[in-house]
Amino acid sequence: MTETDQMSFHAGHVALVGRPNVGKSTLLNAAVGAHIAVVSPRPQTTRQRVLGVVTEDHWQIAFVDTPGLLSRPSHAMDRHMHRGVQATLDEVDMVCLVVEAMRLSDDDRFMVRQVQASGRPYSLVVNKIDLHKHREKLLPYLKTISELADFEQVHLVSAERQDGVRGWLQDLAKRLPVSPPLYDADTLTDRSERFLAGELVREQLMRQLRDEIPYATAVVTEKFELDGSLRRIAATIWVGQERHKGIVIGRGGERLKQVGTSARRAMETLFDGPVHLELWVKVRRDWVEDEAALRELGLNS
Ligand SMILES: Nc1nc2c(ncn2[C@@H]2O[C@H](COP(=O)(O)OP(=O)(O)OP(=O)(O)O)[C@@H](O)[C@H]2O)c(=O)[nH]1
Numbered sequence: 001m002t003e004t005d006q007m008s009f010h011a012g013h014v015a016l017v018g019r020p021n022v023g024k025s026t027l028l029n030a031a032v033g034a035h036i037a038v039v040s041p042r043p044q045t046t047r048q049r050v051l052g053v054v055t056e057d058h059w060q061i062a063f064v065d066t067p068g069l070l071s072r073p074s075h076a077m078d079r080h081m082h083r084g085v086q087a088t089l090d091e092v093d094m095v096c097l098v099v100e101a102m103r104l105s106d107d108d109r110f111m112v113r114q115v116q117a118s119g120r121p122y123s124l125v126v127n128k129i130d131l132h133k134h135r136e137k138l139l140p141y142l143k144t145i146s147e148l149a150d151f152e153q154v155h156l157v158s159a160e161r162q163d164g165v166r167g168w169l170q171d172l173a174k175r176l177p178v179s180p181p182l183y184d185a186d187t188l189t190d191r192s193e194r195f196l197a198g199e200l201v202r203e204q205l206m207r208q209l210r211d212e213i214p215y216a217t218a219v220v221t222e223k224f225e226l227d228g229s230l231r232r233i234a235a236t237i238w239v240g241q242e243r244h245k246g247i248v249i250g251r252g253g254e255r256l257k258q259v260g261t262s263a264r265r266a267m268e269t270l271f272d273g274p275v276h277l278e279l280w281v282k283v284r285r286d287w288v289e290d291e292a293a294l295r296e297l298g299l300n301s
C-alpha cells in the first residue's frame, strides 16, 4: 500500500445492535458475503458476539454482531449478553442500531437509549423493507423513530434480499477514521472454524426444535481435525433436562440426523470442503442458570 493509499484508507469497528430478531446477523452475513453468523426465525438466536470483516480497495469495516437484548434480562445467560453488548459499545468506533420496518417495541426503545448512552456516533438501519411494498407508508414510522434520537444517517435495507446493503456499507466506510486496515484483506472473522462449526449445529437446533427447548441447548465442538481436505468434527449438544434429550434425538434418531445433515451442509459451504460430523447429546441440569456451566460452555464472556 502506497503512502497516498494509506492516507485515504478508512477502517474501524462498527457494532450491530438491536432487539432480538430484527436481522442483525442476516445483515452481517450479507455484508461479509458468507454465513458466519447464525440466523433463525426465533428471537435471541445470537448468544456471543461475532466479528465480520469486509475489505474493499479503500476501506475496511469490522462489524461486531451482538446478541439481541431484551429490556429486562431474565436469567444468568441474559445478563452475560447485556454485559457483552455493553463491552462492545465501549470498544467500537461507530454503532448501527438495527430495527425492523414498522415495528417499534419497548425493547427497541430500550436499545435506542443504550445507543445514545454509548457516546459513540450512531446511525439507524431499518431492515426488512421487502415486507412493505408501498415505501411511502414507511414515512410516518421513519419520522417517529428519527425523533427518538439524533441518528447520523438512516438507511433502509433488506438484508435478506441484499437490497440497500452496498450503499449502507459505502456510507459507513466514509465515516470511519482514516486508518490502515486492521485485519488482513482475506480475514472474514475472528472466530475459529471450530467455534463456527458448533454455532452451525446450534443454528439447526434453533430452526428445528419447538417451544423453549432450543434456548436450553448449547453446543461444544469436542473434536476438529483436518484429514487432507476432510474436516472431522464431533460436537456435544448440551440440554438442561433429561426429557429434552429424547426430543433432540427424536423418534428413531430422526431429529438428530436432520440437524446433523443440515449443519454439515452449511459447514461444507462455509469451509469449502467435505465434513464428517458426529453429534452427541448430553444432559447438564439447568445449565442456563448455572454460572459454572456457563463458564465451561464459554458463554460467560
Ligand atoms: N423478510 C425479511 N426477513 C429478514 C430480513 N433480515 C432477516 N430476516 C429474518 O428475520 C429473522 C431473524 O434474523 P436474524 O438475523 O437471526 O436476527 P437477529 O437480529 O440477529 O436476531 P438475534 O440474534 O436473536 O438478536 C430470520 O428469520 C431472518 O431470515 C429481511 O431483510 N427481510
Ligand SMILES: [Mg+2]
Pocket: 024, 025, 026, 038, 039, 045, 046, 066, 067, 068
Ligand atoms: Mg443474531
